[in-house]
Each structure stands twice: as structure tokens, then as C-alpha cells.
Amino acid sequence: xxxxxxxxxxxxxxxxxxxxxxxxxxxxxxxxxxxxxxxxxxxxxxxxxxxxxxxxxxxxxxxxxxxxxxxxxxxxxxxxxxxxxxxxxxxxxxxxxxxxxxxxxxxxxxxxxxxxxxxxxxxxxxxxxxxxxxxxxxxxxxxxxxxxxxxxxxxxxxxxxxxxxxxxxxxxxxxxxxxxxxxxxxxxxxxxxxxxxxxxxxxxxxxxxxxxxxxxxxxxxxxxxxxxxxxxxxxxxxxxxxxxxxxxxxxxxxxxxxxxxxxxxxxxxxxxxxxxxxxxxxxxxxxxxxxxx
Ligand SMILES: NC(=O)C1=CN([C@@H]2O[C@H](COP(=O)(O)OP(=O)(O)OC[C@H]3O[C@@H](n4cnc5c(N)ncnc54)[C@H](OP(=O)(O)O)[C@@H]3O)[C@@H](O)[C@H]2O)C=CC1
Ligand SMILES: Nc1nc(=O)c2c([nH]1)NC[C@@H]1CN(c3ccc(C(=O)N[C@@H](CCC(=O)O)C(=O)O)cc3)C=[N+]21
Numbered sequence: 090x091x092x093x094x095x096x097x098x099x100x101x102x103x104x105x106x107x108x109x110x111x112x113x114x115x116x117x118x119x120x121x122x123x124x125x126x127x128x129x130x131x132x133x134x135x136x137x138x139x140x141x142x143x144x145x146x147x148x149x150x151x152x153x154x155x156x157x158x159x160x161x162x163x164x165x166x167x168x169x170x171x172x173x174x175x176x177x178x179x180x181x182x183x184x185x186x187x188x189x190x191x192x193x194x195x196x197x198x199x200x201x202x203x204x205x206x207x208x209x210x211x212x213x214x215x216x217x218x219x220x221x222x223x224x225x226x227x228x229x230x231x232x233x234x235x236x237x238x239x240x241x242x243x244x245x246x247x248x249x250x251x252x253x254x255x256x257x258x259x260x261x262x263x264x265x266x267x268x269x270x271x272x273x274x275x276x277x278x279x280x281x282x283x284x285x286x287x288x289x290x291x292x293x294x295x296x297x298x299x300x301x302x303x304x305x306x307x308x309x310x311x312x313x314x315x316x317x318x319x320x321x322x323x324x325x326x327x328x329x330x331x332x333x334x335x336x337x338x339x340x341x342x343x344x345x346x347x348x349x350x351x352x353x354x355x356x357x358x359x360x361x362x363x364x365x366x367x368x369x370x371x372x373x374x375x376x377x378x379x380x381x382x
Contacts, residue, residue, distance in 0.1 A: 090347045093319075093354045095362035098239035102366045103148050106373055110149040113376055121376035122151040123181040123207065123368075124173055128166070128192070129159035132335075133325060134185045141183075144365050150372060153179075163192045167200050174202040181207035181372040186257070204381040207371035210257065218261065221268055223380045225371045230262040232363030233298065233319055235370070237272040242317065242352065245274035250291050252307070252340075253300035254281040258321055262298050287311075299340040309345040318346060318353040321360045 114120055123145050127138050138154060145152035155169065166184075173182050182205045184197050198206075203213035209225035217224035226234070237244060249266045253259035263279040266272070275296065280287050291297060291311040299307045300321035312318065322340030330336070339356030347353050354360050374380050 090350050091352050093236055093240055093352050093359060095236065095354065095359040098236050099362040099366045101239065102235060103144070103369065106366075106369050107148040109373055109377075113373070114149065117376075119178070120149060120151040121180050121372050122153070122178060123183070123372045124153045124155065124179050126155045126157070126166070126169065126182070126184045128157045128161055128185070128188055131187070133323070134187075138185050141365055141368060144369060145372075148369055150369070159189050161192075163196065166192060166197060170197065170200045174200075174205065179205060180376040181205055181368075183208045183368070205375060207368055207375055208257075209261070209371065215261065219264060221270065225375070225380065226265065226367070227257055227261045228367035228371065229258050229300075229321060229360065229364045230265050231367030231370065232360060232365070233262065233321075234265060234272050235366060236319075236354065236360070236363045240352065242272070244272040244296065247275050247295035247317075248278070248293055249275040249296040249298065250278045250280060250294035251298045251300070252280050252287070252291070253302070253321075254279055255300065258300040259298070262300070266296070266298075301340045303340055304338040305340075305342040307341040307346060309342065309349055312346050312349050314349050315351045316349070318350045319360065320354050320356050322356060323361060 110121055125138050125141060127134060142152045142154055173179050182201050186194060188194050198210045201211055203211040206214055207225055209227040214224045218226060251259050251263045263277045266275040267277040278290050280290060288311050292313055294313060294316055296317045297307060298319045298321065302322055304324040318341055320339035320341040324338040325335050327334060328336040337357045
């Protein structure tokens with residue numbers, strides 16, 4: 090078993106991003122600028138957004154956080170998005186999910202100018218991704234690709250089983266792994282809660298991407314010896330042993346699966362850190378107008 094170390098891979102890529110951001114500043118007189126909108130004060134969202142902002146500063150980006158109370162109206166939020174769309178000083182805009190029930194996430198996602206959609210959730214970006222055209226790739230799947238690249242893992246011809254079909258992780262991941270690209274060129278099976286024979290399919294996988302949101306969902310009896318395990322899950326449990334008051338668990342029974350695997354991502358310290366790198370890379374590409382001019 091070898092660890093796919095998100096700390097190592099993300100720090101290395103962030104150094105490259107910082108150098109490019111400095112170059113961008115020297116040439117344009119400004120820093121790449123990411124704006125995040127956070128509605129309410131969900132514990133997890135607070136942590137992730139804070140980490141995104143902190144990492145922006147680290148690599149020499151400007152970051153702005155716009156906060157709303159949980160009872161903000163949909164109209165007010167859409168109006169703010171429109172304002173940011175028009176602001177030439179903003180390169181990337183993300184609205185942290187999940188949103189309160191009275192706000193339609195589809196409306197919000199489609200309102201964001203696709204040229205600033207560094208989360209890669211807008212239909213234009215998803216459509217372009219399907220067609221293997223330049224686009225913003227959703228940050229978590231992008232981070233996973235960057236992790237595979239950092240460790241020079243050859244995915245061509247492998248059978249990749251993705252567990253979970255969410256719009257932000259499982260579905261885009263399945264498309265990316267099947268694309269004619271590197272990493273990619275996999276034969277992909279996308280599974281979900283209605284999949285009849287999940288264990289049998291998982292046992293055939295050379296690569297498993299677990300994005301379910303259930304602690305210990307992927308157990309050792311579901312894993313072929315030598316498989317590559319990508320654990321996306323972030324399951325938070327309160328804990329008295331940690332300073333933060335909580336402990337994170339992935340979707341994989343790490344202790345028992347790790348010895349059977351060839352490569353495995355830890356939680357924390359794996360995909361989560363790479364997600365932030367994916368977001369930073371998209372923001373830099375937006376500032377440099379590498380995808381849309
Ligand atoms: N590390 C990171 O950067 C990120 C981590 N996450 C974490 O990843 C996990 C997944 O998040 P997200 O993708 O948003 O997931 P969602 O909660 O939106 O979706 C979960 C998926 O898992 C499937 N599922 C649920 N139960 C089962 C089951 N018993 N068997 C098979 N499939 C099942 C669901 O199937 P169905 O569609 O049929 O309901 C659904 O497709 C969460 O823990 C989340 O916190 C998320 C984003 C980023
Ligand atoms: N519009 C939007 N874009 C997102 O990208 C988005 C979102 N909404 N909603 C929620 C998910 C979740 N997500 C994570 C980001 C970083 C870590 C991360 O940094 N994790 C660290 C530890 C974090 C901690 O200690 O709590 C790690 O795994 O090592 C995790 C999860 C982005 N998401």
C-alpha cells in the first residue's frame with residue numbers, strides 16, 4: 090500500500106500556482122480574485138470556505154467572502170451574483186453548497202457567468218467537459234485528476250468504478266475518467282443507491298472512487314487486491330479527543346482496505362486538499378483567460 094498524499098501533492102502544485110500568480114501580478118498589476126458566497130453558518134461549509142480563502146492568500150490571490158443570513162431571499166442572492174458577474178475585477182465566483190431549502194440551487198448555478206464559474210457546475214462548463222473542450226472542471230474531480238497526475242498513475246485501460254452520482258462529484262468524475270485524455274481512458278461503471286450488484290462490480294474495479302457520504306461504506310471484501318482507492322467522503326463526527334471538536338472519516342474503511350490496495354487517499358489529507366487546488370487552478374486559468382477570452 091502506498092499513500093496518495095494530498096498534503097504533498099497540493100503543496101507542490103500550490104508552489105507552481107504561486108509562481109504563476111506572481112507573474113500574473115507583474116504583468117497585469119492585479120492579483121487573481123476569487124469571490125465566495127456563503128449562506129447561513131453550517132459548520133462544514135464554514136470550514137471549507139475559510140480554507141479556500143486562506144489558500145487564496147497563500148498563493149497570492151485576492152479573495153472576498155460575502156456572507157448572508159440563512160433567510161436571505163433567492164432574489165437578493167441572484168441580484169448579488171449578477172453584480173459580481175459584471176465586475177471586471179472578479180475572476181472566479183463560487184456559491185458554497187448546500188443552500189437553504191427556499192433557494193433553488195439550479196437557478197443559482199445557472200445565474201453565475203460560466204466564464205467565472207470556477208466550480209465548473211454551470212451547464213455550459215459541464216457540456217463542454219462532455220465534449221472534451223476547454224472548460225472549468227468541477228474542483229473535486231479536477232483535484233482527483235491532479236492527484237493521479239502527481240503520482241504518475243497510468244489509468245488507461247483500467248476499470249474505474251465510481252460510487253455516487255452527484256452533480257458535483259460522481260457524475261463528472263465518471264465522464265472525466267472515460268474521456269480520451271490522461272488521466273482518463275478508463276472503462277467506467279457509475280453506481281448509486283439503485284445499483285443491484287454493487288459489491289460484485291466493486292470487486293472488478295482497478296480504481297474505486299467513493300463519493301457516497303457514508304462512513305466505512307467501502308469495506309475490504311468489496312476491493313480487489315491491488316486496486317487504487319480514491320476516498321472522497323467527508324463524514325464529520327463530534328469528538329472530545331480533537332482540538333476542533335470533530336473528527337473526519339472517509340467513505341472507505343481505511344484500516345482494512347489500505348493493506349489490500351496499491352494506492353489509497355487518506356481522509357483527512359487526501360481529496361479535500363486537492364479540491365482546493367482544483368479551485369485555485371480554475372481561478373488562475375480564469376484570470377489568465379486561458380479558457381474563455
Ligand atoms: N473531499 C471533497 O472535496 C468533497 C467531499 N465531499 C463528500 O463526498 C461525499 C459525497 O458527496 P456528494 O457527491 O455531494 O454526494 P450526495 O450526497 O449528493 O450523493 C451521494 C451519492 O451516493 C449514493 N448513495 C447513497 N447511498 C448509497 C448506497 N447505499 N449505495 C450506493 N450508492 C449510494 C447516492 O445515490 P442516489 O443518487 O441513488 O441517491 C448519491 O448518488 C460526502 O461525504 C461529501 O461530504 C463532497 C464534495 C467535495
Ligand atoms: N460550491 C461548492 N463548491 C465546493 O467545492 C464544495 C461545496 N460547494 N460544498 C461542499 C463541498 C465539500 N468541499 C470540500 C473542500 C475542502 C475540503 C478539505 O479541505 N478537507 C480537508 C480537511 C478539512 C477539515 O479539517 O475539516 C481534508 O480532507 O484534509 C473538504 C471538502 C468542497 N465542496
